[in-house]
Amino acid sequence: MKKILIIVGVFLSVLFLWLALKDTNIDEIRHAFAEAQLWPMIPMFITLFGFYWLKALRWSVLLSPSHRVSGNKLVPAMMAGAAGNNLLPAHFGELVRVYFAGKKFGISKTTVLATLVVERLFDLIVVLVIFSVALMSGEYSAKFYSGAVFLLAVAVLITVASVLLTLYTRKITDFLENRLTVLSAGTRAGIAEQIRNLSTGLMALRHKNLYIEVILNSLVQWLLMAACLYCALLAFDIQVSPMVAIVILGFTVVGLTLPTSPGFFGTIEYCFVLALSAVGVEPSKALSAAIYYHLPAWIVVTVVGMVLLRVYHLSFSDTRAELAES
Numbered sequence: 242m243k244k245i246l247i248i249v250g251v252f253l254s255v256l257f258l259w260l261a262l263k264d265t266n267i268d269e270i271r272h273a274f275a276e277a278q279l280w281p282m283i284p285m286f287i288t289l290f291g292f293y294w295l296k297a298l299r300w301s302v303l304l305s306p307s308h309r310v311s312g313n314k315l316v317p318a319m320m321a322g323a324a325g326n327n328l329l330p331a332h333f334g335e336l337v338r339v340y341f342a343g344k345k346f347g348i349s350k351t352t353v354l355a356t357l358v359v360e361r362l363f364d365l366i367v368v369l370v371i372f373s374v375a376l377m378s379g380e381y382s383a384k385f386y387s388g389a390v391f392l393l394a395v396a397v398l399i400t401v402a403s404v405l406l407t408l409y410t411r412k413i414t415d416f417l418e419n420r421l422t423v424l425s426a427g428t429r430a431g432i433a434e435q436i437r438n439l440s441t442g443l444m445a446l447r448h449k450n451l452y453i454e455v456i457l458n459s460l461v462q463w464l465l466m467a468a469c470l471y472c473a474l475l476a477f478d479i480q481v482s483p484m485v486a487i488v489i490l491g492f493t494v495v496g497l498t499l500p501t502s503p504g505f506f507g508t509i510e511y512c513f514v515l516a517l518s519a520v521g522v523e524p525s526k527a528l529s530a531a532i533y534y535h536l537p538a539w540i541v542v543t544v545v546g547m548v549l550l551r552v553y554h555l556s557f558s559d560t561r562a563e564l565a566e567s
Contacts, residue, residue, distance in 0.1 A: 366399050
């Protein structure tokens, strides 16, 4: 299965890179970089690390029912996982976080994995909402309004489902195991067990204040990432609404749910070109902005994550060995 994911990820990355490149011109890209501004790189990195810091704070909240670990202490694990995603295929960098948290804080792998699933759930909800709002904005509304309404409805349904799962885990699992007889007993038990694991990650959200805190944290962190992307547009004097950066973000998050090659190369570039072409930006300029954001961010996040792994005397090989044993 792992090999299949890697092969599919490489194929999709090559495909997306070809789609991003096919209408571009090397001379135009070279000219765009010659005129690009460097100052947006400063706020770009500030917002990028603000994004990861907020992710660590949110992770701390999700872990709080079973382990009291401050967000600041979780930042190294967060950055190590991000570096892993930059160097390992198919999002396997998240397993680095699992190993890091277990080794340094004694948190069980099941608990960490449950919180990672819940993270993805809230990322999806928030990104769908802001993506929908951006698609309804003036630059996109005529083309994507109906799609935006559909995505907003999906976000609402996911939110309602997560609330119901948080409040009624036992009733839901009892129904699955004892009433849903159209499925085999083994299938029912497996689904119920997965729901219990997910409920472990949702445990902190049974407190209304923490639920609101996680939602607000998720909103701010993804708006920071949109601001990070917008900095790349400013560098090339691409004069569009900040809502366009949110649309790029939405396409990127959707694209990154697919298996990818290490570092997400190809996927991010095509998402920039796809979102910007819809508002009349030339593919060469769109691709230039993608490279301006992606390559420096990849280098800095990877270096920081690898340095932190070294500081804490951990490595990717240790991660692979530990997870293989378990």
